[in-house]
Amino acid sequence: NAGVTQTPKFRVLKTGQSMTLLCAQDMNHEYMYWYRQDPGMGLRLIHYSVGEGTTAKGEVPDGYNVSRLKKQNFLLGLESAAPSQTSVYFCASSLRDRRNEQFFGPGTRLTVL
Amino acid sequence: AQSVTQLDSQVPVFEEAPVELRCNYSSSVSVYLFWYVQYPNQGLQLLLKYLSGSTLVESINGFEAEFNKSQTSFHLRKPSVHISDTAEYFCAVTRGGGATNKLIFGTGTLLAVQP
Numbered sequence: 001n002a003g004v005t006q007t008p009k010f011r012v013l014k015t016g017q018s019m020t021l022l023c024a025q026d027m028n029h030e031y032m033y034w035y036r037q038d039p040g041m042g043l044r045l046i047h048y049s050v051g052e053g054t055t056a057k058g059e060v061p062d063g064y065n066v067s068r069l070k071k072q073n074f075l076l077g078l079e080s081a082a083p084s085q086t087s088v089y090f091c092a093s094s095l096r097d098r099r100n101e102q103f104f105g106p107g108t109r110l111t112v113l
Numbered sequence: 114a115q116s117v118t119q120l121d122s123q124v125p126v127f128e129e130a131p132v133e134l135r136c137n138y139s140s141s142v143s144v145y146l147f148w149y150v151q152y153p154n155q156g157l158q159l160l161l162k163y164l165s166g167s168t169l170v171e172s173i174n175g176f177e178a179e180f181n182k183s184q185t186s187f188h189l190r191k192p193s194v195h196i197s198d199t200a201e202y203f204c205a206v207t208r209g210g211g212a213t214n215k216l217i218f219g220t221g222t223l224l225a226v227q228p
């Protein structure tokens with residue numbers, strides 16, 4: 001099992017550019033999450049999904065969109081990147097019956113200039 | 114709503130010394146509590162959890178945490194640390210009963226073990 005994987009690992013964008021971060025999990029987990037991690041702020045939930053075709057807003061959803069077309073994939077999109085979106089982004093997944101035990105990917109470090 | 118406070122942003126300690134990383138939570142309902150560890154340039158890994166039952170929980174690598182309801186704390190301890198324990202540690206809380214999947218994380222404590 002690869003667990004939770006994220007692509008890309010690093011990315012530099014210019015303000016106004018768009019990009020999509022891909023998260024994939026091979027554990028057949030129903031729930032998937034996107035977090036951002038900023039110094040001194042811990043992890044904050046951006047969006048999450050409780051199943052294929054469904055998504056919901058987390059704590060800091062503005063400026064991001066997500067899609068869950070397949071159970072194993074959860075995409076995070078930035079339509080018009082801003083410097084405030086410079087962060088490390090983590091994807092996580094969990095089983096529905098053990099939803100609080102989340103498994104994390106290795107992260108994507110995004111810099112917006 | 115739940116919240117988590119990790120009082121120390123960084124804890125320096127010498128190898129083989131004991132350590133305690135502090136975590137306090139606030140909640141008006143029952144909670145589940147977690148400690149996650151993040152090694153350099155990696156994602157978070159679940160270290161240990163309290164869901165119910167015994168208030169003292171242990172990890173496989175010698176860490177333990179005790180749920181103290183009266184003090185609303187879930188401090189993480191290890192009697193003798195190793196260089197390889199250097200990492201950032203995050204305390205997290207969620208509402209008990211499995212009704213929600215949303216974890217609330219603290220701001221993290223960097224454990225820096227020195228030789």
